[in-house]
Amino acid sequence: MVRSVDVPATVAADVLNQALTVLPPPLETSANTLRLGDAFEVWTLPNFTQSGNDIVVAAVQTGSLHHQLMAGTAAVGFVRSRQVGGGPSREVTQVAKSRLGERIQESIDLAGPIVSSIDPARLVIASAYRLFAFWFTDVTQLFIISAPATNAEVVPNALLLSTDFMTRLHHEQPVGGATKV
C-alpha cells in the first residue's frame, strides 16, 4: 500500500486556491476541474556519494510537500508547498503541468499491491540523476518512479531494498545535460 500524508481539508483547500492563482499556462483552461490528490514529503539525496549505502544518513528532508494535481481521476501535474511559521498554513512554491504527476499516479497503482508498508511513503528525488522514487521507510524499500531510460541499474518500476538501491545508484552517472566550463 502507498500511504500518503494526511493534509487537513482546510489546508488542502488553501493550497489549491493558491495554486489556482499561479497555474502554468497549459493548465489555465482546466482550472475549474483541478483538485489536489495524494501528498508526500519530499526528500533529496544531495551528497549521497559521500554517504555510503545508508539512505537514512544520505537523505535530507526538504520541508516541502508534493501534492498530486488531478483533473478528474487523471494526474496532470503537481503542487509543492512549504509550511509557513509554526502553524498548519502552507505556501505554494511550485505548480507544474508535468508528466511526473501521471508517472507518480501509475507508480501508486503499481507499488500498492506489492508493498506492505503502513507508514506514509516519502518522495525521494536525486535531481542530478533525474531520479524519482517512493521510499517506504518501515519496510526499507524503494520503488523507482522514474529514472533515465539509459540507466543500467536503477530502472523504473523496480522495487529495491534501500541498501541495494544505494549500491546501484553509486554505479549510475549523473545526467550531463548542459554543463558549464
Next chain:
Amino acid sequence: MAAKRAAQRSKDSTRKGSQRQPAKPKKRRLQSKKPKRPKQPKRPRRPRRPHRPERPPRPRRKPPLENKPDSGSDDTPTTGGGAAPAGTCGLIPIDDSIEQEQVNWCWAACVDVVVRFRQSPVPQLQQCDVATRALGAGAHCCSMAPVHCVSSQGGASAGPCDVSRDNAQITSLFRSFAINAWEDARLTEATLRSELTLGKLVGVHISWGGASGHMLLIYGCKGATMFSVYDPCLGAESYTYSEIVNYGDGEGTWDLTWRDL
C-alpha cells in the same frame, strides 16, 4: 512517353517523401525587430484636464536597484539602456509543450523553443535538427527514437547524439540561428522581471554541483511573486524566484544566464 514521365514523377515524389530535407538557413533577424508581445486591451482615454496646477518637474525614474548576486557580475546593462520598461511582465507565448527527446537534450529543446518563437515564419525545425547542427552534419540525430525524460522505461542505450553541451557551445548554437545570446551571471529578481517585461526570454543554467547541469527557460511572470518556467524535462511550471535559484528542491543552483533570447 506520357506514361513514362508520370512514372518518373511518381518515383521522384516517393524519393522526396522518404528523405529528410536539410534545414534551410534562415534569414538573419533584424536587431531592431521588436519581440512579440501579447496584445494589451486598449485603455479608454482620460479626459483632458482644463488646467494643470503648477508642479515641480518629476524626476526621471531610476532603473530598479539590483542586488549584486554572489557571482558579482550582474551589473551588465540590459539591452535598451537598462531602464525599467513601461509594460507589464506578462507571458511570452512560447510552445511550452515541447519535451526534450533524449536524456541529455535539455539544451536542444531550449534552443528549439527559442528559435521557433523568434523566427517568423515558424521554421520547420525539430529538436534533432538542432542537435545535428550542434554536432555537425555527419551526426544523424534524427534517426534516433525519442525517449521521454520522465521515463517508465529502462535499459535503453544512449545514442551517439545523446550528449551534453557546455555553456559556450550552447551560446554558439544560439548564434548559429541568428539569436545573439550572451552569457551572464545569475540575474537578480528585478533584472529578471525587467527582461521579461521587455519580451525577452531568459535562459537559465542549473548546476547540480558537479559537472552535470540542466537548462531551463523563464518566459513570464505569474502573479506578484512567481515566474513561468519551461523545464524541457518536467514541463511548464510556476516558481518563486528563490525556488529557481535553488532549483530541484535545493539540490541545484542557478549559476549562469543566457540573455537576449
